[in-house]
Each structure stands twice: as C-alpha cells, then as structure tokens.
Amino acid sequence: MTGHAERGRFEQETSMTTVLAVDLGSASGRVLAGTLTDGRLEVTDIHRFKHQARRREDGTLTWDVATMEAETINGLTKALEQFPDARAVSIDTWGVDWAPLDEDGRLVGDVIAYRDERTSRTLDAFRERIADREFFDLTGNQPATINTANQLFAYLREEPEAASRVAAALFLPDYFAYRLTGVVGWSRTIASTSGLLTPGGGGFNDEVFTRLGIPRGWFGELSADRTVVGPCTVPGLQTLTVVRGGAHDSACAVHGLPIEAGKRAYFLSCGSWSVLGAIEDEPLMSDVAFDMGITNEGRTDGGVRPLFNITGMWILQEIQRQWEREGTPTDTDELVAQARELPEAPGVFDPDGEAFASPGDMQRKIDEALDAQGVARPDSMAGYVRVIIESFARRYARGIGELTEATGKAPDQLNLVGGGARNRLLCDLTAQIAGVTVVRGPIEASTFGSLLAQLETIGALDPQDRASVIAASTSTHVHTPTRA
Template identity: 30%
Template sequence: MKYAIAVDLGASSGKMAIGHLEKEKIVIDEYRNFVNRPVDIGTALYWDVFSLYNSVLDGLTYFQKYGGTKTVGIDTWGATFGLLDAKGRLLEPVYHYRDRRTVDVMEKLYKNIDAKMLFQWTGCQCNRTYTLPQLYEYVIEQNPILKFTSKLLLLPDLLGYFLTGNALTETTIAGTTGLLEKSMDKWSERVIEKYELPRTIFGTLEHSGVSKGRLRKDVIVDTGADMEVLTVAEHDSASAVLAIPKLKEGDLYISIGTNISMGVETSKANTSDPAFYSGLKNTAGFGGRTIVYRDFSACWHLNEFIRTCRGEGKNYSFEQIVGMAEEDACTGPWIDVEDLDLCKAGGNYKEQINLFLSRTNQKGISEDYEFVNCIHQSIAMKVKHYK
C-alpha cells in the first residue's frame, strides 16, 4: 500500500498525518501532534523553526513503521520567512509576524504607495504581519541584512529546503506576502521596486503538485525515510478551502484557527472600490484560483491566554480550555478581537483584556473561566455580525 504524509503547522501546534487512498477516498491512518512555542528573547519574538524541523523529522521516523511511504507535503500559516545567504545558511532567526519591530511600519508603508493603489495592484490589504511590511522595516532601518540575502523562503518552502536542499516558492504561500500581482501568478515588479527590495531574493513561483526533490541523504540516514517532498497548497487557508467538499464559486466558507478566514473562492481577484472599502483581501488559491476573504484574530487570543496562565503555573491544554467554556449564554463581557492593543503579542493577556473592558466601560473579570468565555463569545459574535 502507498502512503503519503501531510504536515500542517499552526501558530500553537503542529500535526502530521499519514494516510492512503482507498477507492478514491483519503483514509487517515494516524495523527501525530507536537507543540509550536514561539521564543521571546528580550524585545524580539521568534518562531522556533529548528524545533519544528526536528518535530517533522521525528514524525517521518515514527511513520516509517507503515512502510511504502512515497511523498510528504507541508502547509503552514502565511507571511513567515527565512533569509538565506549565498551558501544557503539562515542569516538570522526567523521572526514571528507579531514581533514588535513592525508596530509602526504601516503608516510609512502607505506613504510610498497608498493603500488603495497597493490593493489595486496586488489585491492585498496589508497589515503589519504580512511579509511586505516586515521586509520594508529592514529598508526603513537601513538594515544591511538584505544586501547579504541570496534567497527569501517562506516557512513551508524553508522547511522543504531543509529536507531536500532545493529552494522552491509555491504560489499559495507566496500569496501571503503582499508582493504578488493580483493575478496571483507572478511577483509584482513595481511593488518590489517601489519598496527598494532586492528582486533577486524572490524565486520562481511554482504551482502545487511540483516535486521539491527527494530527502537529503543525511535526512534519510537520520529518519530511515526515503521519499519525495511535494509542493501542496502550502498556505494552510488555501488547503482548508481546497478540502471543503463540493465548494462552488460564490459559496461562503469559514476557516477557524489562529485567525478566522471568511470568504469565497473565485476565478479572479476582486479589486473593486466596494471590495476595498469593505476590507476584502485577495490571496492565491489552489490551481490558479483566487480566494477573496476577510480575516481576524481568533484562537490566537486563546493562545495568549494560555501563555499568560503558563506564567502563573497553570498549564492548561486546549481540551481543558474548551471544558471551561459555558454553553448556555452569551452575556458578555465582550472584547473586539481586532483591537490593535489586544493583538500585540507579549505581556499579561488577562491584564490587557481588563484594560480593554475598562476602556469600553465594561466590568472587569478575574476567574479563568470568565476569560475563556469572554474570548469564545467574542469570537462567535464577531463571526455572526461581521460585515
């Protein structure tokens, strides 16, 4: 029997699954989960990509008990990237997209190209977590790192590079950069030029289903696995939309994770004035399709609550968090899950919630179950009333 391995990385955890085809149906044989814990050092926030890579290697080793595994593919959240030098080495740790270095970058970004024009060119309405603002921060600060950069690889392609030694850039994950033309099939030369970014660091775009090559010899020795690495729909939202059965053009989807993404899959980008003023975004979907959507922070707020509780000596699992949630009432208090202050990583998240409640003339809370209910109810109400 031929097996395939899927790697799905989220902002708080990763999953690996092994499965096979059975009468044109995908059968999942087993899951394997692991933690993704960002690293906070001084004022900087990083992703622990080496821990993630080791977790993937451990999973490849574990799944060898099935035998006959032919391929592996990786999807992740968007916008996160690594910078490689001419010898293929990482030039710096991989920054978290919520690292505070980009807190003030958006005003400067839109002085160069106004928001509406950038939307008309790229279909993207950037916030500071996108790749473009992160790269532009280097330019603003005259950081010399871009001069030494040979290639930029987004996270799933970076991990694929670690596994194979081959550097490819898949289209759906490139769609999270804010640096593609609205056709979602090529880099925007005019955006790259306007923001003084080195064109040479952006590789050729490849569609899903292309081989990255076989595992490196040292990986084969370490894991016992000898297989091909494929580009999948590497942006997790694109994979989620692709996996929805019988989704037709114009059907609304809702994908829930660290962020909630709500939208439709279409044949081309929507860059109309109504789309711009409604806050819609466009990103690359599978097979040359375009996803028109809006998104906002969701389970990220729960992750921040869990992080704060961990600092208090309470190591809650997601199962325990769900168990705290009351099912009987949406009585408040409420937070705005898009509030800029609440969406800054770090600090005591319980205190931040109570500061928001004070600013909005709501009563403060203190019990953990109250915070959990507040977050869950606020996410649900945001979905219900999102316009």
C-alpha cells in the first residue's frame, strides 16, 4: 500500500475543464461528467447502476463492493469514451461504513453494512467505555449504533480472527479511491461521520481509540478535501487523477448550494435519509445541541455542518412498494398531485419514530401512530401520501426551530436539494409550516458539489467564483410562505 497522497499535480494545469464524479448511494450508483465553459458547468449523465446489501449465511449484512467497483470502472470507461479530455475524478458515498485491509492491501473478509445488528448487540458494552454525553463531548457526533466507532468496537468483538489480520481501515470513498490509485488515505468529510475525530474534525481523537480498544494504527492522518489522491492506475483510466472533491455525499451537496452573498441558509438534503443542518465555522457543542440530537460533520471547504439525521422519503417509497406488492400500481407524481388537492391532514406522525426505521407494512405503522392520537385513518392512497408529506414538513419545521435556538441565528432561507426537491407539495408545506423561504434545487446537488470541488482542486475554478458558476448553471424555484 502506498502511504502518501500525491500533491500538487495540477498546480500548473489550470486549463482543464472536464472532470468526472462517482456518486455511490446505498442502493445505486452513478457516474457523471462536468464541463466548465465560460463560467457555466454543464453536467452529463454517463452511467447508472443498482446494487444491494447482502446477507451472509450467518445473517451478517454486507455491501457488494465488488459490484460497486466494477460498475464504477465501467462508468469511468464510458465517460472517457465520451469525454477523452477528462482528467480528474472524485468519489463520494454515504457516511460511516468502512473497509478492512490487510498488510498487502487486500480486503479482509467482507465490508459490513451499518444496518447490521451487531452494533446493537454490543451497545451496552460500548456505553460502559464511553457514555453518550461524553461521546458527544469527545467527538462532536451524536452517539448512534451506526457510527464507525460503534462498528469497529463490534467488529473487534465479533470477528477477532479477522480483526487480527487488519492493517488499515478505510472509509468507503477512500477505499474506492485506493482501488483506483493504490494510495491509502482518510478524507476529512467522510471521517467526520465516524465518531472517531475531535469536535470540528481537526484530527483523530486518540482518547476514543484508547477507551474503545480500537487500534490507532488502522488509521493514518486526515487529508483535507480539495486535495489530490494520486494518478489512476487502472488500465484504460490512466489519464485520470483521483482527487478528494468531498468524500461524503451530503458535504458535496452543501458545497453546491445556490446561496446569495449575505444570505444565511440552512440546508435540507432530502432523499432516503433527510439531512437538515446549518453552515457554521465551529461545531455546536452546547447542552442544547446535545439534547436536540444535533451532530457535527465536516464541510468540503473546511467548515462544519451541525445537522440532524432524519428518516427520509424512504417512508413514502416503502408504502408505495407495499401497495405494489399488494397489486396496486402507483405513480409518485400522480399521488402527490392528488394529495395537494386534499385538506390539511387531521393528524401526523413522527418520522423519527423507531417503527419507521425498518421496512415492512408501512401503512399499518402509520395507522397505529394515528390511532394512538385518536385521529381518523386516511381513506385513500393520496390521503396517506398527504399524511406522510405533512409529517415530514412538520418535522423539518421543528428542526429549523431547534437549529435556530441552538445557533441563535434564524435562516433567511432553506435550501432543499436531492430527490425531495422534485416534491413541490413538500416544499410548499415546509415553507408554510416553518415560515421560511424554501429554495428548491438543484436535485443533483451532491454531484454538482463534487464537480465544483474538483475544479477548484485542479485550479480550473477560483473558489471565489463558485457562487457565480452555481447561479449560472442551476435551476431553482422559490417557495415563499404566505405567513411569516
């Protein structure tokens, strides 16, 4: 394994305008190209693919990283056929998951998925080492079973033989960058989701490693985003250089937000998960922040994103899957249009409720939540969609109020990006209930932010010009509340 990233490769190469982005989600992936011309970034969709987590014979939930890697290389090959002048690529993924490597740089067993139940089995032992509030004070992250710290703690207990062969632990985007370059590294934005750093993400917290018994030698030093990893060594892709354009998907999304100078914005990246947060220079570490469930993660430009992780539009997707399994075809746009015509829902549910975090019979779970309030159940599919969307809008409004209390500064606008930006009813209701202007779009914010960060890394875009490029290249819609 190569120990150090190559730096400065592009210091004299400032004329390149085409870069590639690989965005890996928990069920799908995509490869896109971005070409900067005359202050405008044009994005081209190159390749999309599906993948899914798998259960081992012992029930352990794992990621199919071989498929993700093969499809990434397939997409990059297609991209170079269409854009042979492309010179850089960056990879972003969801947070917290990691890959174990041995001394020869080979995977040790499987890459375990964050939803695997092992972290729940070891939670009590984890808390005996570090209590919840102390964990927040040490790391700036909320305690959660999905955190990398919890995963590593469980791994050491449940797979001691495999753990004895581990030489390095890489976060997923760093693992795929390693597979393209042979260079090991640890990117700040993705590491900031782990529960292993000091508050604000300045470096790894050695006390956390010591208290949990995690080998510090599995991790090197952090690398800032917007730096070079190294040249791609995959045959046919050697013209590309891998850079850190923001390794965490929601950090990329924030980097691509259309925010006017002087405006204070909160952000909501709305997909299967919803990430609602503020843009700050320092982490929020107060009692109020801890009690509200605020966690602090890194930004691509070096700042901090105090945020809430909220169960997302996955609830809507899950109930539609249920209806279709029962023989009723559904169309999301049509259902949302019908829901728009309905009156205000008589009751809502808390999307953060434990019942809604797992799949299966989502309609029954909503019914039970409404029954507990003495509220009538919806009498149509559109009625359920209305309840779901209104429940999210009210949860977002509550989160905006909590962020305002924690930061002491109300937002001028909420930038809503991701797949949820397609849902105009969600944007309208959020604006009305929260009493804040909602700026909707761009939908593909993660990819857009990654491409911009790469262009900044290679010297093709001055960071001071990022806002003007975003304004020239994206389409947004404004939803204004009728009552403030």
